[in-house]
Amino acid sequence: MLLQMSQITKSYGSLTANSNVDFSLREGEIHALVGENGAGKTTLMRILYGMEQPTAGSIHLRGKEAVFANPTDAIRCGIGMVHQHFMLFPSFTVAENIVIGNEPKAGVKFDRKQAAIQVEELCAKYRLPIDPLKKVADCPLGLQQRVEILKVLYQGADIIILDEPTGVLTPLEAKELLVIMKSLASQGKSFIIITHKLHEVMEVADRITVLRDGKITGTLDASATNVEELSKLMVGRELANASRAAANLGETVLEVKDISIQGGKGKPILDRVTLQVKAGEIVGIAGISGNGQSELIQSITGLQPTDQGQIRLMGKDITGCSVREIRDVGLSHIPEDRYQWGAAKEGTVLENGTMGHHRTNSRKGILKGKSLRNMVDGFIQQFQIKAGSQDTKVKYLSGGNLQKLIVAREMAQNQPFLIAAEPTRGVDIGAMELIHDELLKKRSEQGAILLVSSELTEILKLSDRIIVMYEGRIAGELSAQEATEEQISLWMAGGDSHA
Numbered sequence: 001m002l003l004q005m006s007q008i009t010k011s012y013g014s015l016t017a018n019s020n021v022d023f024s025l026r027e028g029e030i031h032a033l034v035g036e037n038g039a040g041k042t043t044l045m046r047i048l049y050g051m052e053q054p055t056a057g058s059i060h061l062r063g064k065e066a067v068f069a070n071p072t073d074a075i076r077c078g079i080g081m082v083h084q085h086f087m088l089f090p091s092f093t094v095a096e097n098i099v100i101g102n103e104p105k106a107g108v109k110f111d112r113k114q115a116a117i118q119v120e121e122l123c124a125k126y127r128l129p130i131d132p133l134k135k136v137a138d139c140p141l142g143l144q145q146r147v148e149i150l151k152v153l154y155q156g157a158d159i160i161i162l163d164e165p166t167g168v169l170t171p172l173e174a175k176e177l178l179v180i181m182k183s184l185a186s187q188g189k190s191f192i193i194i195t196h197k198l199h200e201v202m203e204v205a206d207r208i209t210v211l212r213d214g215k216i217t218g219t220l221d222a223s224a225t226n227v228e229e230l231s232k233l234m235v236g237r238e239l240a241n242a243s244r245a246a247a248n249l250g251e252t253v254l255e256v257k258d259i260s261i262q263g264g265k266g267k268p269i270l271d272r273v274t275l276q277v278k279a280g281e282i283v284g285i286a287g288i289s290g291n292g293q294s295e296l297i298q299s300i301t302g303l304q305p306t307d308q309g310q311i312r313l314m315g316k317d318i319t320g321c322s323v324r325e326i327r328d329v330g331l332s333h334i335p336e337d338r339y340q341w342g343a344a345k346e347g348t349v350l351e352n353g354t355m356g357h358h359r360t361n362s363r364k365g366i367l368k369g370k371s372l373r374n375m376v377d378g379f380i381q382q383f384q385i386k387a388g389s390q391d392t393k394v395k396y397l398s399g400g401n402l403q404k405l406i407v408a409r410e411m412a413q414n415q416p417f418l419i420a421a422e423p424t425r426g427v428d429i430g431a432m433e434l435i436h437d438e439l440l441k442k443r444s445e446q447g448a449i450l451l452v453s454s455e456l457t458e459i460l461k462l463s464d465r466i467i468v469m470y471e472g473r474i475a476g477e478l479s480a481q482e483a484t485e486e487q488i489s490l491w492m493a494g495g496d497s498h499a
Contacts, residue, residue, distance in 0.1 A: 001063075002027045002190055003048075003159060008057035010043050015388065017043040019214045021057070025159065030181055030191045032201040032222075035211035035234055036428035037400030038386035041194045044211070045161050048192075049081045050074040080152025081161040084399070084426070086144050088136050095119040095132035098151045122154055127183060141289060142173030149180070153189075160184075162193045164426065166200060171456055171489060178204045196428050198227045199457075210234055235430040244440060244480075247464045250279030253330075253417045253448035254300070259309030261295055261472075269295045270306070271472045279416065282439065282449040284463030286456060288492050292472035293452050294336060297421055300450075301333050302326045303341075313417060327356065332413035334406060336421035336452065342406040343394050350376050350390040352402075353409050379408035383434060399426040404435075411438050418442060421452040436462060456485055470494050 003025040010018040018040045025031050033041045046052040048059065050068030059066050061077055068074045071081070088097050095115045104114040119132040128146055136144060145165065152160055162181075166174035181191055181204055195201060201208055202222055209219045210233040217233045254277040263269040270292050277283045287293050298304035300311055302323040311319045314330045327333075335341035343352050353376035354361070361368045361375070376390055383404040387397055394402050403426055410418065420439060424432045439462060443449060453459050459466055466483050468475045468491035475491040 001025070002029075002061070004060040005044070005048065006058050006060070008044060008047060008059075009055045010040075010047060010052060011055045017214050018047070018054075021211070021214070021216055023209055023216075023219075025190050025192060026206075027158075027190055028185050028188050029206045030185050030193065030204055032193050032195060032205035032208045033211065034195060034198065034201060034208060034230060036430055037398050037404070037426075039211040039234075039428075040214040041211055042163060042398070045081065045163065045192065045194060048074070049079060049161060075155050075157070078156055078158040079161070080155055080157030080159070082145065082148040082152060082163065082165065084164040086141075086148055088144060088147060090135070090137035092136060093132065094130055094134050094136060094139070094147050094150075097136055097147055098122070098132075098154050100151075102155065119150070119154070122150055126150070126153060126187065128180060140173070142169055142176060145169065145173075145177065146180070149184075158188070159190045159192070162191060162195075164195055165193055166195070166197060169454075171485075172493070174200065196426075196432075198230050198429065201230070202227060212236060231429055234428065244462065244464075245444065247443070248280045248446070250446050252276050252278050253314060254450065255310075255312040256296075256300065257310045257312075259296075259299055259306045259311060261299065261304070262307050263472075267472075269472050270299070272309070273469075273472070273474060275467060275474070277417070277448045277450050279446045279448050280443060281464040282443050282451050282462050284451045284453065284459040284466045285469060286453070286459045286466060286488050286492060287469035287475075289454060291469045291492075293421075293469055295472075296469070297333075297336065297419055297452060300326075300419065301331065327415070330416040332356075332410040332415040332418050334410045334418070334420045334423050336425070338399065338403050338406055338425075343402055345395040346393060348391050348393055349380075349385075349387045349397070349405065352394050353379055353390075353405055355409065356413060357409070375412070379405060379412070383408045383431065400428060400431065403427050404431055407435055407438070411442065416446075417448045417450075419450045419452070422454065423451070424453075424455070424458060456488060459488070460485065468492055 001024050005023040008018050008021040021044060035041050043052060047054050050070045050073050066077060098119050099115045104111045104118060116132040123129050128150055130143060130146055136147060165177060169177060178200060185191060205222045207219060208222055208230060210217045210230060212234060256273060256275050258272045258274055259270055260268050260272055261270040273296060285293055295304060299306050302321055305320060310317060316329055318326050318329055339345060350373060354372045358367060361371050373390060385401050385404050387401060407423055424435050439449060451462055460483060464480050467477045468488055470491060
């Protein structure tokens, strides 16, 4: 056995994140680690990577006991980790990012030419082609992840930990990553992947370990299990499939007409985009990240001005209005980036949970503390948010638990129009089921929802109409009945545009 983690326990005061966990890895194996948010997956891998120290238990690597005081120790022993949020310098080249910390020298100076040569040789060895002189800022997310993998390979890693590896990738990029992992495993590299995406797990993993509440509920061969069994091991119950009744359309709630935003070099970021969302329907927007979806959301919510066109909400022209004015008309917003737009990281669970509710829960400028605490307690119970207390700073929450808090807060606004941008990013399958149910419930109550998601399965499952964006324009539109993954993927890649 290449790696054996035995009886690993990690406690933070009264909270036990891992309890007597046994985990092993074979050479050339892809071993998936799955579980709900807060199940202890990332904590276990942080221990393996030297970012945390276990309260109890031992690690054996290649048959010898190993202690990793920090990530440098782990790297020296051939363990590398690619984090969920990439740790790259956008202004540096691919080669500079890969060799950083181990730069080839010409005398005392950094030898950039030699770095490019070494990276080219590395790319050829592992069949991962990329231009070493390309700036990382100019690389799509799929290539940025390739840079991260090449970086750990350059450091000599034989064990590669991937944390939510396809979370920010398009379907095509995700499929390409799975091919890369299989190829590297065939060359003797071993992978541990932390993920929520069980269909991808079934496609790529050799073995699967399931964690629930810090304990192992099963370790199975992928060939001897299925998504349904894994789901039950993760959440402790059978999952129901959300059903979408036929849409009962009402009045037009949102109307976007010919809006444009000019970008650099004379190329528009948004190019005459027109769409409508009616009461009682979910309109899904699909597209590869960077094709104008973010700017469309920011235009509607008042975060970014438009250069031309008009936006009407509930019949009122909101073009150029402030964020607060637009929200007062009837908008709530689950933002695509929970840290940049959705939360104050230094704020508490209570403070973040009450944002936007404070004006309706105050008297003469004084907040109704008990009422707000009861409301946030309801969010915690309904969405099973794992937090020490309402006074815990949200920077200490897992990404999925913070996402659930933001979703609960925005859904509770009960506004006629909701923008749900990447509403289930980073959440587990149990929470995903709940969020989907809540979105469908809002739709059934004549709410209008604009759903923006990089998950095609989510778009296809929830949407009544699907709009595909490519290079700032609407590349095509289909009803849910007409939509196929193949057609949407084609439009997302810029092919066969019907705009």
